[in-house]
Amino acid sequence: MSGPQRGELPTRVVITAPAWVRLISLPLMLAFWVGCVMGLVGLVRDGAGEDTPLLAAVVGWVLVLFFVLVIPPAAWFVLRYRTVLDVEGDRVERQPGAVSVPVSTLRELRALPPSTLNRANRGARVQVIGENGGVVAQVDESMRQWPAALAVLRAWARRDPSLVEGDYSRAALLGSDA
CATH class of the missing domain: 2.30.29 (PH-domain like)
Incomplete structure (x- = not known):
């Protein structure tokens, strides 16, 4: 534990997400989200393909929809924390x-x-x-x-x-x- 702080006691301390989280994770989250949206558009427009097994197509749809829906609230949480x-x-x-x-x-x-x-x-x-x-x-x-x-x-x-x-x-x- 660090030693006592010198000087006047702060009246209000605001703790936010670390800067590296905002500078690194938010752009990565945005890039991944854009990729998922593009994949979702491709799935809607072209389907999963005729040779794709049904289970693989269902898993693809579920994962892409999951990430498209989950990443925006996660980014909002990082920004508002x-x-x-x-x-x-x-x-x-x-x-x-x-x-x-x-x-x-x-x-x-x-x-x-x-x-x-x-x-x-x-x-x-x-x-x-x-x-x-x-x-x-x-x-x-x-x-x-x-x-x-x-x-x-x-x-x-x-x-x-x-x-x-x-x-x-x-x-x-x-x-x-x-």
């Missing part, structure tokens, strides 16, 4: 989905140490757990906004230490105050 940690409003907001949870109703702030999952290294992260036990938001060490978000989460933890359970979470979020 944002998590807002608002100190002044005392809220956690997440889009899409219009989730807005007051800090006073949170159950826990859970810090998780770096770990290895299927030979992939995961950095430290903090989960914001809602009153129903579900994860409202998660802030990862790999995010560009990590230092500012961690400062906000630490401020919430200092304000209400009952939100922090477990030794690792206390050490990470409350530091020497634990």
Whole structure:
């Protein structure tokens, strides 16, 4: 977990999809979608071909229709994704989905140490757990906004230490105050 942030506490931290996701995945999604639409037009105009087995034709239709219908909402999700940690409003907001949870109703702030999952290294992260036990938001060490978000989460933890359970979470979020 990184050290304490120096300077003034940010009042609002907005976490968006990483820039590489927007710059690389969106053009790739667009190119793949255009290819699927062209394939769909070809299927509608020419059919699958006389020598194509029925099962292969059905699978082709289903896959092309699936990708034509799924890629636009996926791109919309990437463009609209944002998590807002608002100190002044005392809220956690997440889009899409219009989730807005007051800090006073949170159950826990859970810090998780770096770990290895299927030979992939995961950095430290903090989960914001809602009153129903579900994860409202998660802030990862790999995010560009990590230092500012961690400062906000630490401020919430200092304000209400009952939100922090477990030794690792206390050490990470409350530091020497634990």
